[in-house]
Amino acid sequence: MSTTERPRILVVGGGYVGLYAARRILKKMRYGEATVTVVDPRSYMTYQPFLPEAAAGSISPRHVVVPLRRVLPQAEVLTGRVTSIDQDRRVASVAPLVGQPYEVPFDYLVVALGAVSRTFPIPGLAEQGIGMKGVEEAIGLRNHVLEQLDKADSTNDDDVRRKALTFVFVGGGFAGAETIGEVEDMARDATKYYPNIKREDMRFVLVDVADKILPEVGPKLGEWGLEHLQKRGIEVHLKTSVKSCVGGHVELSNGVTADSHTIVWTAGVKPNPALTRFGLPLGPRGHVDTEATLQVAGTDYIWSAGDNAQVPDLAARAAGQENAWCPPNAQHALRQSKVLGDNVIAGLRGFPQKDYKHASMGAVAGLGLRKGVAMIKLGKLTLRFRGRIGWYLHRGYHGMAVPTWNRKIRVFADWTLGLFLKREVVSLGAMEHPREEFYEAAAPVTAAAASGAGAPRGTDRPADKPKAKAG
Template sequence: MSTTERPRILVVGGGYVGLYAARRILKKMRYGEATVTVVDPRSYMTYQPFLPEAAAGSISPRHVVVPLRRVLPKAEVLTGRVTTIDQDRKVATVAPLVGEAYELPFDYLVVALGAVSRTFPIPGLAEQGIGMKGIEEAIGLRNHVLEQLDKADSTTDEEVRRKALTFVFVGGGFAGAETIGEVEDLARDAAKYYTNVKREDMRFVLVDVADKILPEVGPKLGAWGKEHLEGRGIEIYLQTSMESCVDGHVKLNNGLEVDSETIVWTAGVKPNPALARFGLPLGPRGHVDTNEKLQVQGTDYIWAAGDNAQVPDVIGRKAGNPNAWCPPNAQHALRQAKVLGDNVISGMRGFPQGEYSHANKGAVAGLGVHKGVAMIVMGKMKFKIKGRLAWYMHRGYHGLAMPTWNRKIRIFADWTLAMFLKREVVSLGAMETPREEFYEAAKPSPPPAAASAAPETAKAS
């Protein structure tokens, strides 16, 4: 960590908003005007819309993440967590990966902690559930699913086999519907290489407490998405919740009970709970309360945006809805980050700051290879698209939204190769415990039974 007499702009969080805001600030800032410091427990940003495709093997996991130090070479990147904020002293407490926590003074603060999985106190969920918020979870899910096929193919125990081939997904929003669609595609392709496993042997279950799936694309496309997934043999239970999943025994409140080794939890997100320790004004659901300029209410040196902020929807409020807020999605996060970066520079120089205003352009979702839904908004017109064309739009939009040309090219290269090469179905489950085999080889061998018994024999004689 460098020490400097220049003002410090502290960016807490290196996700979508943190990365883009820091880039914008560095681009607009004069040489030597300030020091930009980014603090995040990971040294990379994850593009979360691509996690389902990474889990299915359509994209290399390394291409879904953007290394912060490479993209922000003029910034100070610290790998750790900001645990507390002292607003009176303008000091943040940073807990690094190793070593003791230390204080870091700042002059301007950007809060971009994002969101975490929203969970409930369901028995067994913490032990059995698999989330889909990070690239590690996507890799783990892929390895886990293929490992279940390996297990089912080689066992003679029908109960073990049935449990291994049952996959339960909780949550029918973008993350849940896209993940189950991609994983079902993966399992269908992989089954071709197994002697004792067919797609008909597998059971996919999607559960949601709402009365529809994919609410982001509207009721008609959501209904089509439900019919499409059901046509692929996926069971969908709406207005249903999971009561428990102890030891993989899933109980739903509609009376259904299944045994499953795979329980994927994508039932929404909530603001990062660390915000509660920052002393910032929070909304009813734990989001940082900001004004139209993305400034935290009651401050003139703190800004927030993205999933951890409740940002007023200026267009919705002008249309007569006083409680309109911007939804937490990548479309808004990208645009908010740019406005936030500009406002930090303006605030630092004492200039007027701009309001964040963006009309919804629609939504796109992929449900597996060549399958998707898209709702495109152009003025007062809405275009509803489904099938292959929607899938192309999904890939095109997110491919271009991926930060840096380095990652854009790698993503499109992955897709191009997939047109000519078959999907990889290799499970690297040993990645979870990479030292286990070496440990078994290196640990001391126990003495032979005959040698250990020899002294007792001699003593007896």
């Protein structure tokens, strides 16, 4: 980390809000006016609306992420975690991936930690569950599902086969409905290459405590989405919770059970728990309490937005919805980050702050190839689309919303190739443990050498090998 006498703007978090806010600040900032420092445990930002398509193989996982150092060449990017904030001294404690923690002083602070999966104390969930918050989990889910098909196609054990071909998804919001729709679509396509597996052999289960799915697109499209998934053979259990999933044995509150190797948890998110160590005012659900200017309540040098903040929804309140807060979605995050960036520059220069106000433009969701729903708001007019048109609107909106033209072009290229080439159904599960095969080969030889048994016949003796240079 470099030292500077210029004011430092510290951005905690390199997700959607952190990336866009930092870009906005750098764009508006005069040369040498301040130093922008971004701290995140990952060196890239993940565009989460594309995770279901990455899990289904419709988009390359590398095209779902945006490298921070490439997009923010004028910023200082630190790979690590901010563990605490000392507001009196205006310093942040940073724990890097390796090495000792250190302090970073700041003059202005942007808190954009985002959210983490919201879980409950369900027996077996920590051991069996698969999340869908990061690209690593999307890749892992894809490999895992295809591995289950490999197992089922190659075994004579009915219990192993049944457990491998049962897939349970918990959560009926955007993440849950889109993920089960995409994964079911991928698995259905994959059965063409597995002679011993038919779609009827697979069991897909969607569970949600609410009485509907896809509440973000409204009741009419949510009802159509429910009927659509059920027509595809997906079991949907509403007003139902998971009681236990120990050893893959899933017990639901309505008495239904399922034995499964695949339990995907998408039942909502909660603010990053690290916020409790920052000494900031928090709302009842753990969000940072902000004003309409995105300034943290009671401060004039700290801003926050996105999933970790409760931002007053001025448009909804003007329409008569008292105590309305902006929902945690990409539509608000993108616009909040721009206003936040402008307000940080205004604060740096001593200018007035601007309120954030945005009326929702609707919502879109994809449920697999050529299947989707879209609700578009044009003033007082609300347009609803479903099926292929809804899917086109979903792809069009998110294709243009993903950051940087580099990623937009790559994503549209993936989609274009998908029109002419069949979807890949190969599992690369070994990539999750890439050293395992080498370890199995090297460990016996190392053990034999340690016991004095000597090198196996046909191999080079230690004396025949050149010595490796240190370092």
